[in-house]
Amino acid sequence: MSIVVVGSVAFDDITSPSGTVKGVLGGAATYFALAASYFAPVRLVAVVGDDFGAEHEAILKKHGIDTCGIERAPGKTFRWGGTYIDNLNEAKTDFTDLNVFEKFSPQIPKAYEDSEFLFLANIQPTLQANVRRRMNGVRLTGCDTMNYWIQRTRTELAETLKLVNVLLINDTETKMLANEKNLPRAAHKVLAMGPQALVVKHGEYGATIFFREGAFGIGRHPFRAPTLPLEEVKDPTGAGDSFAGGFMGYLAAQEELNREVLKRALFYGGVMGSFAVEEFGTTRLQQLTREEIDARFQIFRELTHLE
Amino acid sequence: MSIVVVGSVAFDDITSPSGTVKGVLGGAATYFALAASYFAPVRLVAVVGDDFGAEHEAILKKHGIDTCGIERAPGKTFRWGGTYIDNLNEAKTDFTDLNVFEKFSPQIPKAYEDSEFLFLANIQPTLQANVRRRMNGVRLTGCDTMNYWIQRTRTELAETLKLVNVLLINDTETKMLANEKNLPRAAHKVLAMGPQALVVKHGEYGATIFFREGAFGIGRHPFRAPTLPLEEVKDPTGAGDSFAGGFMGYLAAQEELNREVLKRALFYGGVMGSFAVEEFGTTRLQQLTREEIDARFQIFRELTHLE
Numbered sequence: 001m002s003i004v005v006v007g008s009v010a011f012d013d014i015t016s017p018s019g020t021v022k023g024v025l026g027g028a029a030t031y032f033a034l035a036a037s038y039f040a041p042v043r044l045v046a047v048v049g050d051d052f053g054a055e056h057e058a059i060l061k062k063h064g065i066d067t068c069g070i071e072r073a074p075g076k077t078f079r080w081g082g083t084y085i086d087n088l089n090e091a092k093t094d095f096t097d098l099n100v101f102e103k104f105s106p107q108i109p110k111a112y113e114d115s116e117f118l119f120l121a122n123i124q125p126t127l128q129a130n131v132r133r134r135m136n137g138v139r140l141t142g143c144d145t146m147n148y149w150i151q152r153t154r155t156e157l158a159e160t161l162k163l164v165n166v167l168l169i170n171d172t173e174t175k176m177l178a179n180e181k182n183l184p185r186a187a188h189k190v191l192a193m194g195p196q197a198l199v200v201k202h203g204e205y206g207a208t209i210f211f212r213e214g215a216f217g218i219g220r221h222p223f224r225a226p227t228l229p230l231e232e233v234k235d236p237t238g239a240g241d242s243f244a245g246g247f248m249g250y251l252a253a254q255e256e257l258n259r260e261v262l263k264r265a266l267f268y269g270g271v272m273g274s275f276a277v278e279e280f281g282t283t284r285l286q287q288l289t290r291e292e293i294d295a296r297f298q299i300f301r302e303l304t305h306l307e
Numbered sequence: 308m309s310i311v312v313v314g315s316v317a318f319d320d321i322t323s324p325s326g327t328v329k330g331v332l333g334g335a336a337t338y339f340a341l342a343a344s345y346f347a348p349v350r351l352v353a354v355v356g357d358d359f360g361a362e363h364e365a366i367l368k369k370h371g372i373d374t375c376g377i378e379r380a381p382g383k384t385f386r387w388g389g390t391y392i393d394n395l396n397e398a399k400t401d402f403t404d405l406n407v408f409e410k411f412s413p414q415i416p417k418a419y420e421d422s423e424f425l426f427l428a429n430i431q432p433t434l435q436a437n438v439r440r441r442m443n444g445v446r447l448t449g450c451d452t453m454n455y456w457i458q459r460t461r462t463e464l465a466e467t468l469k470l471v472n473v474l475l476i477n478d479t480e481t482k483m484l485a486n487e488k489n490l491p492r493a494a495h496k497v498l499a500m501g502p503q504a505l506v507v508k509h510g511e512y513g514a515t516i517f518f519r520e521g522a523f524g525i526g527r528h529p530f531r532a533p534t535l536p537l538e539e540v541k542d543p544t545g546a547g548d549s550f551a552g553g554f555m556g557y558l559a560a561q562e563e564l565n566r567e568v569l570k571r572a573l574f575y576g577g578v579m580g581s582f583a584v585e586e587f588g589t590t591r592l593q594q595l596t597r598e599e600i601d602a603r604f605q606i607f608r609e610l611t612h613l614e
Contacts, residue, residue, distance in 0.1 A: 086488070106563040158320035183511070184536040204490070208536060226531045226612050229515060260614050267613065291581070302613045303531050306574065307568050 001040040001139075002066075002114075003252045005032045006106045006131050009046040009070070013081035013094065014280060018234040024281035025056050026079060028144070029123035029240035035245025035272040036119075036284040037063035038293055040252035043112045045069035045131070049077040049100045060276070069109045073100040082205025087205045088233050106131050113137065116251040119244060120164065122146050123209075124137060125157040132163040139258060140167045142248045143238070145194075150176050161194035166262075168199040168244050184210070186224070195264060199247065202229075203239055209266050218260035225266040226275040226304050228296070235280040239273045242285060246272030273297045308446075309348040309373075310559045312339045312346040313438050314428025316353040316377070316410050318387035319379040320401065323589060331588035333567045334362050334385060335428035335451070338545035341592040342552025342579040343426075345600055347559035350419045352376035352438070355405045359448075361404040366593060367399040376416045380407040395516075395540050396510045413438050420444065425518075426551060427471065430532040432464040439470040439562035446563060449473045449555045450502075451547070456587050457483050468501035473569075475506040475551050480523035491517070491529070502567060506548055506554065506576070532573040533611050534601070546580040549592060553579030578603045 007029030011118045013022045043066040048056075052072070061068050062250040078101035082091035105126055116139040120128040125145065132141055143164040149157050150173060157177075161167065167190065171183060177193075178186035183200065190198050197217035201207045206226040213220045247269035254261045271293055277283045314336030320329045327547055340349045350373040355363075359379070385408035389398035413434055423446040427435040435545050439448055450471040454462050455597065457480060464484075468474065474497065478490060484500075485493035490507065494517040497505050504524035508514045513533040520527045554576035561568045587593045 021399070072466055088351075088488075181395075182538060182540070184538045187536075188538075191470075202512055205509055210536075221606075221609060222536055224513075224533045224536075229494075229517075229529055231489060231491045231495075299528075301613065302528060305613070306570055306608065 001252045001265060002043055002046060003036055003117040003119060004031050004043045004069075004112050004115045004135065005036070005110070005119045005121060005130070006030065006045040007102055007119075007123055008078055009044075009052070010047050010101070011051070011150050012076040012079070012281065014235055014237055015082075016084040016088070016235050018232065019280070021123075021280045025059060026080070026238060026240040026281055028238070030060070030282060031276060031285065032121055032239035032248075033060060033065045033243040033247040034063055034120060034275065034282050036249030037065055038288060038290055039246070039249030039268070040117070042066065042249075043069060045106050045108060045112070046072050047071045047100050047104045049073060049075045052077050054138070063286075066112070067109070069112055070296075071107065075100045077101075077266075082237065088175040091148060091237065092154070095199070108134050116140070116272055117248060118142070119248050120144065121241065122149075122159075125149050125153050126158040129156070129193060130162070130164055135153045136241040140165045142168060142244060143175065144168050144244060147173055147176055148287050153163060158193060164195050166197045166199060167195040168201065168240070168247065170201045170203070170240070174198070186212035187222070199266065201243060206270055207266055209262060211259065216257060223259075223266060225263070225270045226300055227270050228299065228303070230274065230277065233247040233277045235263055236277050238282065239276050240274035242303060246270070267297055268293075279280050291292050308423040308559050309350055310343055310424040310426060310555055311350045311352060311376075311415070311419050311422040311433070311442065312336050312343070313352040313430060314339065314430055314454055315408055316351075316355050316359070317385040317387050317408070318358070318558050319386070319544060319546055319588060321542055322389075323391040323395070323542050324588070325377060325539065332366060333387070333545060334544070335548040337367070337589060338548035338583060339426060339428055339552040339590065340367060340372045341370055341553075341589050342549040342583065343556030343559070344372055345595060346553070346556030346575070348558075349373065349426070349495055350376060350422060352413050352419070354378045354380050354407050354411045354482045356380060356382045359384050366589070370593075373419070374453070376414070376419060378414065380410075381458045382407045389544065391543060395543050398544065410485055415441050424449070424555060425449070426555050427451065427467075428533050428548065428551075429456075430469040432456050432460050436463070436467040439467070447472045447558060449475060449551060451475050451551060452480065453485055454480055463502060466501075470567055473504045473506060474502040475508065475554065477508045477510070477547070477548070480506070481507050494529075499538060506573065509551060511536075513577060514550070514573055518566065523564060523605055530570045530573060531565075532577045533607055534577050535606065535610070537581065537584065540584045543584050545589065546583050549583035550576040550580035553577070572605050575600070578607060
C-alpha cells in the first residue's frame with residue numbers, strides 16, 4: 001500500500017567532523033521518501049524551485065517515488081546550512097533560506113487520494129491538518145513536528161494531533177509539548193491529545209513507542225528499540241526523517257496493524273536512521289538493498305535480544 | 308559463590324521533587340551489597356564511625372551480608388548531601404563530609420579470601436588495585452570509578468584497569484577516560500587499557516556492554532539493555548551501584564561466565580537500578596523478593612524483545 005509524504009525538499013550545506021558538502025539534495029520529505037521506498041510505493045508532495053533539475057528528480061524516480069505531487073514554483077528551492085561540531089546530536093544552523101518553501105501550500109494530486117498511509121513531515125500544523133482532512137481514505141497517519149511549532153502554534157498543533165495516529169518526536173519535544181519533565185508521564189499526556197501511539201526518538205539511544213490504552217492491542221506497555229553504536233557518524237542530518245521513513249514504510253507493507261507490527265516498525269525505523277548517518281546527505285539511502293536492510297535488522301535484534 | 312564489595316558506607320541527606328530525607332543509610336557499597344544480596348552471598352569491606360549503630364548493621368545482616376569486614380573507626384561515618392532539582396540524572400552536591408572515610412585503608416578479612424567475585428566500588432584507584440592484588444583466587448573483578456579519579460589519578464587508574472575484568476562507568480566517564488567523543492570508539496580504547504568488558508551506563512536509556520575481541524566469547528558485538536520508563540523516580544541516588552549489584556550478583560550465581568550470561572546480567576543490573584530509584588535511599592532494595600525481581604526481568608524482556 002502506498003504512502004503519501006508531505007514536507008520539505010531542500011538543498012543542504014553540511015559540515016561535520018568528517019567533512020563538508022554543499023548543495024546536496026535533502027529535506028525531510030526526501031529522506032523520508034528514500035527510506036520508505038525500500039518497503040512500499042511512496043508519493044511525494046513538496047515544492048521546489050528552478051534549481052531543482054532532472055538529475056535531482058532522477059534520484060527520486062530511481063526509487064519508484066511518484067513525483068507528480070512536486071510543485072515547481074518560480075524562485076529557488078529551500079536551502080539550509082548546518083554544522084555539527086562538538087555535538088553530533090544537534091546541528092548549529094548556519095542559514096535557513098526558505099525560498100519557495102515559505103509559501104508552500106500542499107496540493108494533493110487526484111492520483112494520490114487512494115493512498116492508505118500518510119506522513120506529515122515537519123511543516124506548519126494547520127497545513128498538516130488540511131492535508132489530513134483531504135485524505136479521507138487514509139488508514140494510518142504519521143506526523144512529525146518541532147519545538148518551533150510547539151512554542152508558537154500550540155492551538156493549531158493541538159487540532160492536528162486529533163487527526164493523527166502516530167506522532168514521532170524526540171524527548172525534548174515530548175516534554176515541551178506535555179509541559180512535563182518525566183518522560184512516561186509526558187508521553188501519556190501527549191497521547192491524551194489525540195495520537196494512538198507516540199514514538200519518542202532518543203538519538204543515539206534509540207526510540208520508545210508508547211501506546212494509548214487499548215490502541216493497536218491490549219494494555220499500554222511501551223516498547224524500546226535500539227540504534228546501532230556506530231564508530232563513525234558522518235552526517236546526522238535526516239536521521240529522524242529516515243527513521244520515520246523506515247517506520248511508516250514497514251507499516252505500509254503489512255496486512256494488519258497491531259502492537260507486534262508497530263514494534264517491528266520501530267526496529268526498521270532505527271535501521272534506516274542508522275544507515276542515513278553513515279554518509280553525507282542521502283548518499284547511503286540511495287544505495288541500499290532490501291537484503292542489507294534485513295541484515296541490519298538482524299544486528300539490531302542481536303544487540304537487544306537474549307537467547 | 309560469594310562477592311566481596313569494597314567501598315563507601317554513608318549517611319545521606321537527599322532532596323528530590325518527591326521530598327527530603329535526612330541521615331539515611333547509603334554509600335556505594337551499601338546499595339551494591341543490598342542489590343547483590345538477592346542473588347549471592349555478599350561480604351562487605353568498608354569503614355564506619357561511632358554513629359553507625361546496631362540498627363544500621365541489622366539492615367545489612369537481614370540480607371545475609373557479612374559485615375565482619377566493616378571497620379569501626381573513631382569519629383563520624385561519611386556523610387553526603389545532594390539535591391535533584393530540574394535534572395534527575397545528576398545530583399547537585401550540597402556537602403561531602405568524608406569523616407572516617409578519608410583515611411579508609413581497606414583490610415580484607417581472612418574469611419573473605421576465598422571469594423571468587425570482587426567488586427571495587429568508586430574509591431581511590433590505588434586502594435582498588437591493592438585490594439585486587441590481595442584477592443588472588445578471584446575469578447571476576449568488577450570496578451567502578453568517576454571523573455574525579457579519571458582527571459586526577461589517570462596513571463594510578465591505568466594500573467587498576469589492568470587488574471579488572473569488567474569496568475562499569477557512564478557515557479561521560481567513558482569518553483573522558485578514552486579522550487574520544489564517539490562512544491563505540493571510546494569503548495574500544497578503554498577495553499585496550501585492560502578490562503575484557505566495559506559496561507557503559509546511559510542513565511534513563513539503559514546500558515551497553517562492549518566486549519574485547521574474543522573475551523567471554525566470539526567477536527566483539529556489543530549488547531544493549533533497557534531501563535524501565537518509570538512514571539515516578541523518587542530518588543536516583545545509588546542507581547548505578549544497585550545496577551552493579553544486580554549485574555555482579557547475577558554473575559556470581561552462574562556456573563559459567565559467557566556472553567549470554569553477561570547479557571542477562573546487564574538486564575538484572577537494569578532491573579535492580581529501576582527498583583532502587585522507586586523510593587528514597589535503600590528503602591526499596593530492602594523490601595524486595597526474588598519473585599518481584601524476576602517479574603521485572605520479564606517486563607524488561609517484553610519492553611525490548613520482538614516475538
